Amino acid sequence: xxxxxxxxxxxxxxxxxxxxxxxxxxxxxxxxxxxxxxxxxxxxxxxxxxxxxxxxxxxxxxxxxxxxxxxxxxxxxxxxxxxxxxxxxxxxxxxxxxxxxxxxxxxxx
Amino acid sequence: xxxxxxxxxxxxxxxxxxxxxxxxxxxxxxxxxxxxxxxxxxxxxxxxxxxxxxxxxxxxxxxxxxxxxxxxxxxxxxxxxxxxxxxxxxxxxxxxxxxxxxxxxxxxxx
Numbered sequence: 155x156x157x158x159x160x161x162x163x164x165x166x167x168x169x170x171x172x173x174x175x176x177x178x179x180x181x182x183x184x185x186x187x188x189x190x191x192x193x194x195x196x197x198x199x200x201x202x203x204x205x206x207x208x209x210x211x212x213x214x215x216x217x218x219x220x221x222x223x224x225x226x227x228x229x230x231x232x233x234x235x236x237x238x239x240x241x242x243x244x245x246x247x248x249x250x251x252x253x254x255x256x257x258x259x260x261x262x263x
Numbered sequence: 264x265x266x267x268x269x270x271x272x273x274x275x276x277x278x279x280x281x282x283x284x285x286x287x288x289x290x291x292x293x294x295x296x297x298x299x300x301x302x303x304x305x306x307x308x309x310x311x312x313x314x315x316x317x318x319x320x321x322x323x324x325x326x327x328x329x330x331x332x333x334x335x336x337x338x339x340x341x342x343x344x345x346x347x348x349x350x351x352x353x354x355x356x357x358x359x360x361x362x363x364x365x366x367x368x369x370x371x372x373x
Contacts, residue, residue, distance in 0.1 A: 185359060187359070187361075189363075194271070194365055195365055196267075196351060196363040196364055196365040196366050197307065197351065197353070197363040198363065199360065199361055199362075199363075202359045202360070204359060210358070210359070210360075212360060212361075213360070213362065244306060244307070248359075251309055252297075252309040254306035254307055254308070255306065256306055257306055
């Protein structure tokens, strides 16, 4: 079964405490992307990756880092989270169609 | 600033009617256009892609693109209560960069 998994699904943390949200896919897709979703703003692209070691900024990359060392994994790193990064985060891949992960709800206090 | 605009709704239609969802975009060079459906508390789901002017039909869904007017729409025929969701319009602005609209909430009344 085609699957995109994200962990954790829910996280409450404090300002400045580094965190990583993992994203893994089992479809051997080259393209992966991270989005955040906020009320009234829709989805906004943070970073995307066209293949291993190839990443590029989306619309709102500030405060985030990514890495793509393996094709299946695309972690999102918040080195010093701030309250304005409180949001719902989705990882997605593109292959025959687009697949989204289940989402990670992050709260930064 | 590249933008994608959608009416936030809610758009309310009776069961069996045609629901018409509209989207405008600012980047005239955009080539790929997408419609997603998102149920409350769930992930978005890609339901239509359209790349050239005109209509593209898939079951009860029809996507319409008019690049000259920078306008893309989604028609849902024979609307069902299960179609009640938020519909997101998205535009690829080059490479793999995608801009989403804020979404239109659709309610289909039984």
